[in-house]
Amino acid sequence: MTPPARLAPLALLAALLLSGCVSPAWDDHDYALKAGKTAESAVSALRFARSTVAYRDRMTGPYAEVVLTEAVQDLSSVNDQFGGVQPPSDASDRIRDEVLRLTEKAESEVEDLLIQARRDGVKDPAAAVRELDRLASELSDFAEKHK
Template sequence: MTPPARLAPLALLTALVLSACVSPAWDDHDYALKAGKTAASAASAVRFARSAVAYRDRMTGPYAEGLLTEAVQDLSSVNDQFGGVQPPSDASDGIRDEVLRLTEKAESEVEELLIQTRRDGVKDPAAAARELDGLASELNDFAEKHK
């Protein structure tokens, strides 16, 4: 695969994450929809990271590191964007807490995998892939519940 072709999935993920930018929430329903889109964007980044970990043996170290770096940056962006939207009422506080707990956990997990990749490699790629699968499922469940 040529280098530009390798970057196509990365460009697609970045476009998806950026298209999920949030704006002010006018009511609880709008806020829940934004939280759902945030979770869906985070799930996409987690699945992307999962692929980098699960198929690490099929790519160069710098390429795997680049994929995980992008996933961490995307998750950080998702957290920053949604974290900047204030819940419109006390009723939305639980939604905010839940989605940020999930997205911050995702960012932390992927960041840890990036650190491992930069050092000696992911210690247990199969376990890491399972963990990321579970996290992506939680994020997807949240997104489905709030769409």
């Protein structure tokens, strides 16, 4: 098993555990911290998807599909859980809109890659890796800003 393939189950578990850490937000600061953690969880799922696309030639098709499926499920869970947290103010509404825009875009991108993988394979793996890197970078910047 290649190094990225060995790390995938651990990273998916970490993403799942982090995505389960959402609770009510009592004030804007608490809400921003939750938004930052949400972004971090999304970055984790994106990095697994990226590794799967980048190293697809080193793993079986079914394994790649499982990893991408888990990444989509993790991103969906992140969106659902954070989307259920009530923003305490108008300022928090803007944070909510920004993080959900990014995480929903990430989910959509990985879903599209999963569909491609199940059909004939990812059409342009290099472009997909660049897009996943770009999204992960935006989410990482968001998370860093909301620590």
